[in-house]
Amino acid sequence: MSTPADTAGRTPRIVRTAAELSAAIARAIEFNAPEQGTATLGLVPTMGALHSGHESLVSTARAHNDVLVVSIFVNELQFNDAQDFARYPRTLEADVEILARAGADIVFAPQASTVYPDGRPLIKIDSGELGSKFEGASRPGHFDGMLAVVAKLLHFAMPPATLGVPVSYRAYFGQKDAQQLVLINRMVADLNYPVEICSVPIIRSAEGLALSSRNQFLTAEQAKAALVIHRALSLVKERAERHEPLYLEDAAGLFEMEPLVELDYFELVDPRTLQELAFNCQDTPFTGEGLLLVAARVGEVRLIDNMPLGY
Amino acid sequence: MSTPADTAGRTPRIVRTAAELSAAIARAIEFNAPEQGTATLGLVPTMGALHSGHESLVSTARAHNDVLVVSIFVNELQFNDAQDFARYPRTLEADVEILARAGADIVFAPQASTVYPDGRPLIKIDSGELGSKFEGASRPGHFDGMLAVVAKLLHFAMPPATLGVPVSYRAYFGQKDAQQLVLINRMVADLNYPVEICSVPIIRSAEGLALSSRNQFLTAEQAKAALVIHRALSLVKERAERHEPLYLEDAAGLFEMEPLVELDYFELVDPRTLQELAFNCQDTPFTGEGLLLVAARVGEVRLIDNMPLGY
Structure with missing residues (x-):
């Protein structure tokens, strides 16, 4: 198994399309899989603008998996405010530096046209009552849009069944977005996704402000x-x-x-x-x-x- | 590759839980996979009460796949009428006979408590406008409920990534339920399910009535x-x-x-x-x-x- 010491500092491979991602995962698994037993593949979905909170998430996932994919995609569907979407920070170069330090193998940074080739999905995920309270109450549609992209990303980064190497698959989310984590756990259970959802605690500034x-x-x-x-x-x-x-x-x-x-x-x-x-x-x-x-x-x-x- | 002649007539293995299904698929793939190259796994989701239309679907899937799973589950969520659900024919014994003849390897016949362990899913699939016209107009909720169970079944029968044998995965639906087929194709695209959806033409009586x-x-x-x-x-x-x-x-x-x-x-x-x-x-x-x-x-x-x- 790879350890942070093996991979930290190496520039991750940046891929843009689903096919490139599958091929990169296949190669990384073939290269990093243990000689016997089951390889482990971790996915950390992000919207970029990475800070120490993400770094902790990525480092945890790095330590626990042979192959680590981090996705960076600012998902328009989960912004209920167009201005908020427009001004959301996009800092791919700095993000990749952080991910190199944290030891990601692959960065999946798709275009919107890769994630939503036909525009907004016609079949939607409905987060229901769980998604309409708390954050959902002031951000209508936010959680439906978040689940729409997570439902896709979990499939995009799924170990290809055509690979022929036994792989166990996990996805990582921070505990800061607590309602998001509850909803993702619920979706994975309700749709029986073959993935284990893992979470890591909030990272705070020295004074106590949760990083965001x-x-x-x-x-x-x-x-x-x-x-x-x-x-x-x-x-x-x-x-x-x-x-x-x-x-x-x-x-x-x-x-x-x-x-x-x-x-x-x-x-x-x-x-x-x-x-x-x-x-x-x-x-x-x-x-x-x-x-x-x-x-x-x-x-x-x-x-x-x-x-x-x-x- | 298995052919219909190899397997037809053998009683399929009947499994009830997700774990039993995964184990049965793993064993069947290990047993039936080609020595080299990629094994093929087919899933035919049904609600039982099988007739020659299903038999054609199953026979097509049998001819094209090394391992064939047929699921039988009368999905309450897609019935908008409780009476229609209650009187829907349940004929497991006869179904298994037909499936033995058609050469299915595995019959997945789960209890409702396996498919919906927490009752109705909290996270729903919303079939949107595509699901509210034609059949959707007279059967409110039907297509949402159908997609809910198909979203699960496609994951239940997905070749386990932990298997270590390269597998390609297909699911089969009849063209008779044309709107259902359009919706499933759309869901698989919108959620990026790693499965190929295949369809087979309508089977009719000699006089022309579509079998149902x-x-x-x-x-x-x-x-x-x-x-x-x-x-x-x-x-x-x-x-x-x-x-x-x-x-x-x-x-x-x-x-x-x-x-x-x-x-x-x-x-x-x-x-x-x-x-x-x-x-x-x-x-x-x-x-x-x-x-x-x-x-x-x-x-x-x-x-x-x-x-x-x-x-």
């Missing part, structure tokens, strides 16, 4: 104000760890002291179903498992964050 | 009246072959002479997009490609049929 490609749009003052998100999450987490009542409303109240930050939601949910765990908001000690979700606007920038509790 | 599991609900008198469907299709086809104007309304008029048969639609469409080709209904000679779609009610039974023109 959108943070670059924050002024220094806004970035400082945004730290209230982590303060509020941490406050609840500490209470959960001490098995105290969570007093969510009281933690949410911290946002009132930051006029630059407008809270959208601050909710404790079931980590698999996203059902609100209202009972934990009462003043009884917290038990069980929960996921604390938060979204807030800072100027024009929408930030999301979350904190797992009790596990 | 629903024909058994017709009285002899109704079955005779239903022959008007094929008469109307054939009339138009003959005109197309002579490069004459099609006069569709005039062919549709034949239904008025059969009081037992109530015409729903009789439309010429593009065979890939299902767009109505209205210009061909005018009195100019027919050129190009078209698909003539028809649906009619005979008593309680809804019958569909179609005829490709110009190819």
